[in-house]
Amino acid sequence: MKTGRKVIGLLLCAAMLVGAAGCNGGTSAGSKSPAAVSAGGESQTGSAEKKSGGTVTVGFSQVGAESDWRTANSESMKGTFTDANGFKLIFDDAQQKQENQITAIRNFIQQEVDYIVLAPVTETGWDTVLQEAKDADIPVIIVDRMVNVKDDSLYTAWVGSNFRAEGDKAVAWMEDFFKSKGRDKDTINIVDIQGTIGASAQIGRTEALEAGVKKNSNWKLVAQQTGEFTQAKGQEVMESVLKQHSNIDVVYCENDNEAFGAIDAIKAAGKKVGTDKGEIMVLSFDSTKAGLNKVLSGEIALDTECNPLHGPRVQNIIEKLKKNGNVDKKAYVDEKMFAADDTVKSVSAGTGKFDVTVVTQDVIKGRAY
Amino acid sequence: MAETKPSVWKKITSNRLFLPVVCLLVVLLINVIRTPAFFQISIRNGVLYGYIVDVVNRASELVILAVGMTLVTAASGGQDISVGAVMAVAAAVCCQILSGGKVTTNAFQNPLLLAIVAALAASALCGAFNGFLVARLKIQPMVATLILFTAGRGIAQLVTQGQITYVRVGTYQVIGGYIASCPIPTPIFIAIGTALLVYLVLNKTALGLSIESVGINGSASRLVGLNSTMIQFLTYVLCGLLAGVAGIVASSRIYSADANNIGLNLEMDAILAVALGGNFLGGGKFSLMGSVIGAFTIQALTTTLYAMNVSGDQLPVYKAIAVVIIVTLQSPVFQEFLKARKVRRRRTAEGGSCG
Numbered sequence: 001m002k003t004g005r006k007v008i009g010l011l012l013c014a015a016m017l018v019g020a021a022g023c024n025g026g027t028s029a030g031s032k033s034p035a036a037v038s039a040g041g042e043s044q045t046g047s048a049e050k051k052s053g054g055t056v057t058v059g060f061s062q063v064g065a066e067s068d069w070r071t072a073n074s075e076s077m078k079g080t081f082t083d084a085n086g087f088k089l090i091f092d093d094a095q096q097k098q099e100n101q102i103t104a105i106r107n108f109i110q111q112e113v114d115y116i117v118l119a120p121v122t123e124t125g126w127d128t129v130l131q132e133a134k135d136a137d138i139p140v141i142i143v144d145r146m147v148n149v150k151d152d153s154l155y156t157a158w159v160g161s162n163f164r165a166e167g168d169k170a171v172a173w174m175e176d177f178f179k180s181k182g183r184d185k186d187t188i189n190i191v192d193i194q195g196t197i198g199a200s201a202q203i204g205r206t207e208a209l210e211a212g213v214k215k216n217s218n219w220k221l222v223a224q225q226t227g228e229f230t231q232a233k234g235q236e237v238m239e240s241v242l243k244q245h246s247n248i249d250v251v252y253c254e255n256d257n258e259a260f261g262a263i264d265a266i267k268a269a270g271k272k273v274g275t276d277k278g279e280i281m282v283l284s285f286d287s288t289k290a291g292l293n294k295v296l297s298g299e300i301a302l303d304t305e306c307n308p309l310h311g312p313r314v315q316n317i318i319e320k321l322k323k324n325g326n327v328d329k330k331a332y333v334d335e336k337m338f339a340a341d342d343t344v345k346s347v348s349a350g351t352g353k354f355d356v357t358v359v360t361q362d363v364i365k366g367r368a369y
Numbered sequence: 370m371a372e373t374k375p376s377v378w379k380k381i382t383s384n385r386l387f388l389p390v391v392c393l394l395v396v397l398l399i400n401v402i403r404t405p406a407f408f409q410i411s412i413r414n415g416v417l418y419g420y421i422v423d424v425v426n427r428a429s430e431l432v433i434l435a436v437g438m439t440l441v442t443a444a445s446g447g448q449d450i451s452v453g454a455v456m457a458v459a460a461a462v463c464c465q466i467l468s469g470g471k472v473t474t475n476a477f478q479n480p481l482l483l484a485i486v487a488a489l490a491a492s493a494l495c496g497a498f499n500g501f502l503v504a505r506l507k508i509q510p511m512v513a514t515l516i517l518f519t520a521g522r523g524i525a526q527l528v529t530q531g532q533i534t535y536v537r538v539g540t541y542q543v544i545g546g547y548i549a550s551c552p553i554p555t556p557i558f559i560a561i562g563t564a565l566l567v568y569l570v571l572n573k574t575a576l577g578l579s580i581e582s583v584g585i586n587g588s589a590s591r592l593v594g595l596n597s598t599m600i601q602f603l604t605y606v607l608c609g610l611l612a613g614v615a616g617i618v619a620s621s622r623i624y625s626a627d628a629n630n631i632g633l634n635l636e637m638d639a640i641l642a643v644a645l646g647g648n649f650l651g652g653g654k655f656s657l658m659g660s661v662i663g664a665f666t667i668q669a670l671t672t673t674l675y676a677m678n679v680s681g682d683q684l685p686v687y688k689a690i691a692v693v694i695i696v697t698l699q700s701p702v703f704q705e706f707l708k709a710r711k712v713r714r715r716r717t718a719e720g721g722s723c724g
Contacts, residue, residue: 065531197682226681230630231623239423240675243406261623270414290473290535
């Protein structure tokens with residue numbers, strides 16, 4: 001009886017495994033085969049044409065489609081590397097799985113693409129497959145998140161956001177804003193709702209705020225807690241912070257979702273969001289459409305952009321590489337700042353001067369994400 | 370007086386709810402010292418306001434999940450680890466129907482009742498799937514529910530087409546907010562209502578006894594005429610259904626379906642709540658009340674750490690330390706040790722006169 005059950009259990013497990021493997025293989029083959037077939041044909045003509053200076057084939061391995069930001073990122077790539085621009089783009093959606101990305105890169109190598117663009121799901125575990133790409137003499141351009149490899153010659157360049165600079169800009173805006181309101185001597189109580197601890201966006205944005213607090217002796221960081229980049233946690237954390245401190249001036253949320261939660265919590269506690277004295281000013285990052293709508297209604301005072309439109313920057317690098325030019329190892333995308341009013345018109349932080357855009361209905365309409 | 374006192378004391382300490390309650394009190398006691406404002410309750414903005422209100426309010430989803438988890442544990446001697454993912458499925462179905470397939474909506478595209486019924490049906494279906502695997506095919510609960518644990522969020526992503534679906538309608542926010550001018554948050558009513566309903570059903574019918582009996586010895590129960598398979602199956606359906614309720618509450622709080630994050634890691638908290646409630650995770654006898662207290666303890670711990678302003682990167686460490694202490698206090702081996710020590714001390718006290 002007992003062994004019988006064991007055998008059945010084993011059989012079931014085996015069946016499940018086979019089923020799962022079959023499923024996986026099925027979907028990946030299903031989603032990949034059309035690309036592979038068409039690309040296989042194209043890449044041959046592509047490499048033939050390349051010799052005559054024609055179409056450039058680019059293989060892009062994307063993480064997935066988990067947010068508006070990611071979708072905009074994919075659209076930017078698809079919009080840049082069009083046939084009309086002289087490119088052939090092979091797009092692969094990895095559905096949040098590193099193994100899918102590794103498979104995709106190996107496929108790209110087999111198809112002899114000219115360039116590989118990778119938006120990695122995690123930082124580690126890329127050494128082997130990137131070495132294969134290097135051996136095949138295909139330049140790899142990393143976008144968005146960084147890869148952590150022993151030998152940094154395994155990738156040609158990286159394009160993404162400068163999270164520290166985003167934070168520095170927001171901090172500089174705050175300094176200027178309080179100065180113009182004559183509050184640069186007042187005590188400013190700041191709450192930091194951090195992102196998921198350890199995420200590069202959290203590290204850069206938190207560092208910038210902490211540096212700002214160190215620099216401005218009248219700023220006080222009264223609470224610092226992670227909201228894990230989600231609305232629910234942002235709300236829960238703010239709910240708790242509001243009970244400890246009755247005189248909060250600024251809430252520094254490290255993404256839009258946290259800001260939505262924090263705003264709900266502030267309102268539920270009977271406080272007002274806004275930029276006047278006695279109100280709570282909400283700062284946010286990312287500048288999604290939903291976030292900018294909150295800027296328009298005055299609930300978020302400043303939303304610093306995290307730009308997903310990497311396409312043009314990557315194209316720029318490829319053009320340079322084609323001419324055998326040298327490229328910078330790191331390239332940052334331009335990122336804007338969106339404010340509810342024009343109290344501060346531009347800020348200077350770190351490397352340069354940045355204009356502050358006042359959000360209007362037209363600004364939101366003109367945005368891709 | 371001196372004679373009755375120990376017996377009353379013994380009655381209290383031997384109650385199976387004694388330790389869970391003590392643990393909750395200990396967590397709360399830390400606040401008396403560290404943050405005295407913890408127990409202040411005031412009316413602000415027309416609603417109840419205070420840390421304690423937060424604890425009870427935020428624990429609602431966990432209470433609902435813990436009730437379901439208790440039943441599953443009792444009947445099958447295993448846990449349903451898919452409840453967090455099932456929450457996401459229910460939230461996704463609910464919001465997607467309300468928004469009519471769009472990413473964001475300012476008005477219901479379909480009736481609220483239809484969306485809720487569909488969401489609960491979807492979650493009950495998930496529960497039925499788990500129940501079928503466990504009760505009928507006799508797959509170990511952990512393995513069987515692992516399938517939906519991994520696939521559930523994928524299903525939710527498929528339903529929402531990978532986006533966060535927003536339902537910006539005041540009526541929807543009532544479930545996770547407040548009913549009209551009632552000062553008590555709605556989730557509290559839902560949690561208490563659910564726990565009470567399940568409690569009554571279990572105790573007014575033979576179901577509670579049947580579940581315990583199946584959990585203790587399934588074959589023996591079958592021999593006395595209980596349909597063990599059916600009872601186990603039902604507990605999983607109920608657990609799925611309750612996860613759906615929790616999912617709707619969680620999604621209403623943020624008026625959206627965030628398939629990646631709703632109920633994330635909550636299944637582990639639910640299992641912990643059952644364990645903290647003094648329930649044996651191997652099945653058999655159970656106490657719903659214990660699990661509910663366990664759920665409140667976990668949320669009280671989280672809120673306490675927020676109130677003490679423990680920084681984000683250290684939060685899990687403190688939580689782990691507290692859990693280790695609480696679980697050790699309740700472990701049978703530790704209790705045996707305490708009992709043995711007490712006996713030994715009494716013996717040495719008595720033995721002093723003897724020899």
